Amino acid sequence: MSSPERTIINFFSDVAFSFDGAILGLTLAFSAVRSGFKYASNSAALNKIKQAPEVSVSDLRSLIPSSDEQSETNENGNSLDRCIVVVRGTVKPKNSGDWSNKSNVLISSETGDKALIIQRTQTYMYSGWKTLFQLSNTHRYILERSMPKQGADFLRMVPFVIVENNQKPSFLDVNMDGSRQPLPLTTVYSRLQPISSSPYAFLQALLFPEYPVGLLDVEKILPPGRDITAVGICSFNNGVPEIKSCQDLPYFLSEMTKDKMIADLMRRTTVLFWGGLIMGCLSIGILSFASVRCWNRWKLWAQQREPSQRPTQPVVEDETEDADEIPDGQLCVICVTRRRIPAFVPCGHIVCCRQCALTVERGTNPKCPVCLQTIRGSMRVYYS
The missing domain is CATH 3.30.40.10 (Zinc/RING finger domain, C3HC4 (zinc finger))
Structure with a gap:
């Protein structure tokens, strides 16, 4: 470990254990509270996915009420129109007319692959003396920072549906409005373009903590024909079954099956539960120790101040006696x-x-x- 790294570690350790570890205890308590909230949200999502029925595209009409039934249930005050289901199928582009028409797909400008979703990200790669504070010194360190929004990240997509076993007459429309979950995209293009240094590169490296050294260009696509699992709120829109993302769930479109999603969420909830419990116990112990130490120091300080607060009395000298006369x-x-x-x-x-x-x-x-x-x-x- 180099001397700058040792200095940084010593500094943070001194800050963490200052005030008898009170800062470390508060940090652990904050992390335990955050783990508790995450555990609650993951547990709720796990219960919803467990209770969600896994159906095929052709069986959706028997599970979800039609538009007329939805209006009747809305008048009665029920919420049957918000049904969370798990559907496994193949993604296909949605046609404007009947299925005999030519489908509309996107074409990647770099590779020429067909895609339903194209996501392109451009990221600046930074370097500088800030890289001295990294944990390892065996590589050349670069720090990533996203470019400003002007053309750096963009997402293009076409309407697509989920079909079962390539049976086009029965399909499920995918509504991507408001979706915040990660998408099952495949990286088809990745290139790092170095930025030519300017005459002031030495001053940038000397005066600024970081400066751009390269531009990383990455393109990801969702190709047609991929088997995915959709988890969300399913309803009928003008007689067509449609699925929309549920913000309370961490998945919407995924390559994992329902069993793998449940196993992944169970692993997350277990880690969050035990991690939050251990950090909570550690924070209670550290804060209790800090409180006792502060209380003892306060009592000692009060005892030391007590004689000084007493009214000063002149010290009366003892009677002058010869030591030989005292028994x-x-x-x-x-x-x-x-x-x-x-x-x-x-x-x-x-x-x-x-x-x-x-x-x-x-x-x-x-x-x-x-x-x-x-x-x-x-x-x-x-x-x-």
């Missing part, structure tokens, strides 16, 4: 030169002179020199 049993156990006068509270031991008793009281952890019990102060004892 050995009445000499201070600390200085062994003056007479024992005050008694410690609450133990009541009379073992020190006035000056040594004040010195013991003003210590960080005042204790009686004889019984080692914590003392709160001292009081003078008069013998009559």
Whole structure:
């Protein structure tokens, strides 16, 4: 590990364990809460997909109410028109008229492949002294950043349907409006174009944390004839079955079957559950430790401030006596030169002179020199 990486790791570790680990505990608590919300959403999606019937395209009409039945159920207040189903089939382009007409498809400008969806992304590749903070130093580091929206990312698609076993008379229309789930696209073109350096490249590398060094151009398509699984809200639109994405589900169009989706969601929910539980327990322990340490420090600070807040009293010098005239049993156990006068509270031991008793009281952890019990102060004892 290089020295800059070691410096960065030490800095973040110092920040994480500052305030007795309170920052680390709060970070773990925030991560545990986020994991809890994700676990709840994934569990709800898992239950919906488990309860969703897996039907073929030809059986949709028997499962979903027609338009007349939908209007009747709407008048009765039911929600049968929002039916989540799982349909497996082959994607085909949608024709404008009957199925004998020529289908409309998109053509990739780079490869010439036929496609129903074409997604092209252009991304700037950055480099600079910011790359020194990466975890490994065996490669040349580049940081990706998306270009501005002017022509960098664009998506083209044509209407397409899902058919069963290439049986064109029965089909399911796919409505892509409002879809935010990832699409099962295939990368057909990927090229990295280096950007020619300018005369000020040295100044860019010296003064700026990162500067562009290349342009990555990627094109992905959805080819016709691919077998996919559609999960969403299915209904009838002018007598034609139509499926639309459900925002509560992480899938809409996918190459996975229903069983694989359930297995993937179960794996996610298990990881989120145990990860959130472990981070929550760690955060509680760390925050409790930090709270106890802060409470003890506050009590110590209050004890140290308490003697300074007392009204200052002039220290009365002990009576000047010759040490030879004081019996050995009445000499201070600390200085062994003056007479024992005050008694410690609450133990009541009379073992020190006035000056040594004040010195013991003003210590960080005042204790009686004889019984080692914590003392709160001292009081003078008069013998009559």
